[in-house]
Every structure is written in C-alpha cells, then in structure tokens.
Amino acid sequence: MAVSIRDVATRAGVSVGTVSNVLNRPDEVSAESVSRVTQAIEELGYVRNDAARKLRAGVSTTVGFVVLDGQNPFFNDVVRGAEDEATKHGIAILYGNTDEDHGRERLYLDLFEEQQVRGLLIAPYGDVTGRLRRLRERGIACVLVDRFSGDGKFSSVSIDSVAGGRMAAEHLIACGRRRIAFVGGPFDIRQVNDRLAGARAAAENAHVPVSVEVVATEAMTVAEGVAAGARIISRPPTAWPDALFAANDLIALGLLQSLIVDGRMLVPDRIAIIGFDDIPFAAAAAVPLSSIRQPSRMIGRTALRIVLEETADPYSIPRQTVFPPELVVRRSTAG
C-alpha cells in the first residue's frame, strides 16, 4: 500500500542501498543518481517510514517533554523554546502534561520509554530519579527543566530559585514591607522550597526586623491563589500581612482577585504582591503584577540542545545550567 524505499529504487532504476544513501549521505552518491532518486521520490510521493528507520538505525527523531503544569503559560513558553530548537533538527516533541499528579507522571515516563524517545526533558513533580536513571541506562538522555539537579546526576536547566526568592523579598522589604506571607505549595516541589528559602534569607539579612510566614496551597493554580487570599483577608485586619510573595504568577493572580474588601482593592496600598515567572498575563492583571522573570524560552531551547548533545556523546558528563532571575517591578508593589 504505502510507497517504500524499494518502490523508489525500482522507479529510479537503482538499488535500495543507493536510495538510502541519497537520503542520508547524498555527497557519496553521483549527482545523476541523486537527481533520479529525488525525482522518483517526488513522483511517488514517498515519505520515509520513521518506524523502520528507528528500528534499524536505532536513532529516534522524537524527544519527550514532561511538563508539570500545561496550563501555566510559563511552561508553554519553555515548550515553545524547545520546539524551536527541535524543529531545527527535524525532531518532533512528544508532549505530556502531568498536572501535578504522580500517576500521570509515571504514565508518561512509561509511554515515552516505549516510544524510545531520543531524549527526555522533564519538569518533575515527584521523585523520578530512579526512573530517569533507568531511562539513561537505555540510552535516553534526561534533562531536568526548571529544576536544579541536587545530586548532579543529571543535567539541568533552570534559574537560581533561591536568588529569585531573595530578590523578591528584598524588593518587598525595600518597599517598606515588614510582614511577608509566602503563598505556595505543595512543598514537595523543589522550587517552592527554594523560593521560600531565598525569601527567608533576605528577611534574616535585612537590617530591620522582617517576618516571613507561610500560607500553604495544595497546588500552584489561580484557584488555589483565590482560596489562599480569602483565608488571609478573613483574618482581622490587624493580622494581615503587608506583603505577599506568591510562589508563581498563577497564585499571585488568584490572590489579587480575592484581595478586595468592600469593593476596595487592597493591592498595593494595604498589601503588596509579587509573583514568580513573569508570565505574559502578569502585566495584564487587574493590578499589573510585579514578578521575578525567568528566561523561559531560553530555558527550553537550552534544555533541548543539551539533550541532543548528550545523546550524541554517551560519555558527556551532566552539567547544571543556571540562568539569573530578573526582578520586574509593576504596580502591585508600588509604594
């Protein structure tokens, strides 16, 4: 039914080996053959069967990307960066969104292993080092995205989350805030811990007394942000914090929506808010949101490049790529 390399060979009057060579190393074939094969391919509408190619040559043309939260524009940007680099190499991306669910994370790792992806990019939710080690044993390079590899066993591309947390808190303190609430969770997400740790460090190093309390959320979503905000303003006003540092922008946007009392927006006069990631919607919020920017596309692009390099060289050693975060000040922390 489908047109195979054999049909092309017959049509062009050459052997299958030659057709394969035209496809893969055209410079070792005479110009004559190249043009005849090319024409035959054209006429027959031949498309290479990637399954056969993968089976025989062992080279895969797909890379898996397992993402923590597909609804988060930050990750969309990271994926976009990875795509840019992937298409440059004729590689397609197998996409999996775990939505902060261990089951889904395992599922996708299984699925991508069967698919024998060339490499794997992952923004992990649970502890997956065991699984990743196994994938690597099978020749699938793994790169952690948006997450520093603590033990240095895998390459990673991320920003310095602790520094980001510090910058956020320092900014709040510089704005005159003294009672900071960190809103985020769950705390088995590494970045959440790091950002909080950075904030605490900033508070300790401040030359004024600054408190940092934690308001835990179940997930990093707008809805959880709304809920956390409601809990906060249900306290007597004297117990309100004067600044909120949200673990990501989605939470921050949620907080913003609930920080309205008697039709009056508490932000930024009464309470300042700063988020994390600087997603495109942060600037469009009810009160434009200050945030810690990550170079998201660059993270994706770099991660994909590294994964390809590592599959090309099995003796490469894991490396940690860390980009600096950047403070973006908008109205939500004015004053």
Add this chain to the structure above:
Amino acid sequence: MAVSIRDVATRAGVSVGTVSNVLNRPDEVSAESVSRVTQAIEELGYVRNDAARKLRAGVSTTVGFVVLDGQNPFFNDVVRGAEDEATKHGIAILYGNTDEDHGRERLYLDLFEEQQVRGLLIAPYGDVTGRLRRLRERGIACVLVDRFSGDGKFSSVSIDSVAGGRMAAEHLIACGRRRIAFVGGPFDIRQVNDRLAGARAAAENAHVPVSVEVVATEAMTVAEGVAAGARIISRPPTAWPDALFAANDLIALGLLQSLIVDGRMLVPDRIAIIGFDDIPFAAAAAVPLSSIRQPSRMIGRTALRIVLEETADPYSIPRQTVFPPELVVRRSTAG
C-alpha cells in the same frame, strides 16, 4: 544491548510467539505461560519496542496535534482534554505549535507524516486540505479542531462561531451599545470571519441602528490587542466606538491594557469589551472580561475520540460536531 522479546522468551522457556501473545491476547494463552512470561518481563525489565511494533503491525500509538497558538490558554485546555482521552488508550501526543506561521504548519505536517501518527488533530492556520487529504490516503485520520469543515470532507469539532459572534454582539447591543468595533485578524483564519459575520448579523437584526466596523490585527495576541487599542484611542474621542468585540480573549486583554486615558480606565463606562474563548485569565483581568465561552476540554476530548474511531473504521464518514458557545457576562460589559 536492549532486552528484546527473544530474551524474554528464552528466560521464560517459551517461544517468541507466545510472548507476543501474552502481550497482545493474554486470554489465548495458558495461565501458566502468562505468569512465567510476566515474571520474565519483570526480571529483565523488558519494555516493548514501539518502533518494531509499529513497523510490523502497522499500528501507531501516537497522535499528532497541530495547534494554532500554543501561547493561548484556550488551546492548552483543548490539548489537555485530548491528553485525557489519549492516555486512556495508551496513546502519546506529538505536539506542534505553528504560531500562525505557514512554514511551521507545513513542517509539522511533514514531521508527523514521517512519524506515521495514528491520527492527526489540527487547528489549521492556512489551507491544509490538500495535505490532509494526502494524509488520509495514507491511513491517517484527520480531525479539524476549533474549526468547522466547510466542505464536510473531514470530521471537525468546534463551536458555532457565527452563533458566538451573534451572541457577543447581541449582548453589547442589549447593553445599549450602538457603535461596535470588531478587533481581530488575520482574516484568513476562518473563525475570525465567522465571528465577525455573526456580529454583523446581530447588528442587522437589531431593531435599532448599530454599526460594526473592523479594526484588523496581524495576529491574535495580547501585543496586537495593545496596538489595536492604541490606534483606537488615538482617534478623537467622538470617533471612538462604544464597544469592542475582540476575536479572542488575548486581543481583548491587550485592548484592556491600552484603554486607559489620563490614568482613567475607559472600560466599561466609556467602552465595553467582550472577548472570545473565556480563558481562565479573562476573569482575572484588570476589568474582569465578558467573553464567549467554549467547552475547550470537551472539544479536545471529543476530537481525540473521533480520530481514534475513524482510524478503527476506514469506512466511517466525516461528521461535524458543533458545541454551543455560552455567554459569560462580567464587568467589562457592565452598564
């Protein structure tokens, strides 16, 4: 190197055929064999080679999804819906984001054809019917997403865009607005035309005179929305429209940002805005955005289900699935 079905067979003391049967039709194999094979698989850590399977059996376990705009939360939700259905069937999604670029769209179609995906979901940008027809000839079912198939040649899953456009305009008119500007583009995107057509129909059927002008954008992005908004308020105030109907929520959010004069927000008092899609961020906007909601997850889930059904039955006939849009009123059209 890798563990193959042959190794499993040896270990379990059975033939390769039996191992394959255990994997694919366990009920035709004795319980004895099943358990021995299962154990061998466990011990050896065997993982099925999908390339070989695909080559021989001709069944693919991936479905391609080509998306118009990966930065648009609407599409993220659609993808999420498709994912849900896909994982249920052990299928992985090859993801491609065209970002409203013809070249990228063609690229992904080529890539996915080589990959021999089982089926293809596509929110098309350009005219791809030729390419899709060809894919179908090769046994790859194609389903249009967020886009009605005009000629009925392909199955599609979408909402009634014309009705959505009508609802939006009728709502604006009911709010007392008479000078509507439709902001969107490019007009080779079918949905844009439909939404505008719906709005025009509503204007004509109104029992009061209503004008509909078009402010064209180059893309459906926040940035283009900002630019369009700036163009609008640069007119003398008497030439301002009193309502804006944005072709999608991203544009609407952009418009919102630029509709501020002398620190005063023109929305909704001076100018009303309604968007389209009802993305999660619409509710969190500076002025919460009225919008026309699409059942995005359901669209994705349905599309994937249809594509699987069609690959199972080569004689299935294309069907158009159309969901109703839903008006969501928020503050941006108050008064």
Add this chain to the structure above:
DNA sequence: GAATGGAGATGAATCGATTCAGGTTTGTTT
C-alpha cells in the same frame, strides 16, 4: 482403540530502512 476436536505453543516469514562487504566502472599511472 481409533477418530475427532480444541487448546496452546511454535517459529519462520514479514514490515521497511540501513549498513557494509564486496562488486563494477572509470580514470590514471607507469
């Protein structure tokens, strides 16, 4: 006890691209 049938197991052939040892042609050198 021979015949029949059913349940299960076997293993060679197969899918299509790649690889590579060996073959052919052409051109150059002595």
Add this chain to the structure above:
DNA sequence: AAACAAACCTGAATCGATTCATCTCCATTC
C-alpha cells in the same frame, strides 16, 4: 597494456515485534 585507485553501486543481512500456518497434546466420542 597492465596495475591500481577512486568513485559508485549493489543486495543480502539486520533491527524486534507480530502473524499465522503447523504442530503437539490431551480429552472426548463412538
């Protein structure tokens, strides 16, 4: 004209899972 090298081609073997025609047992029937 023989020898040799370079440039190209050829086609069988191969990757690993699936398929299916055959075969082996064993129980049942007459």
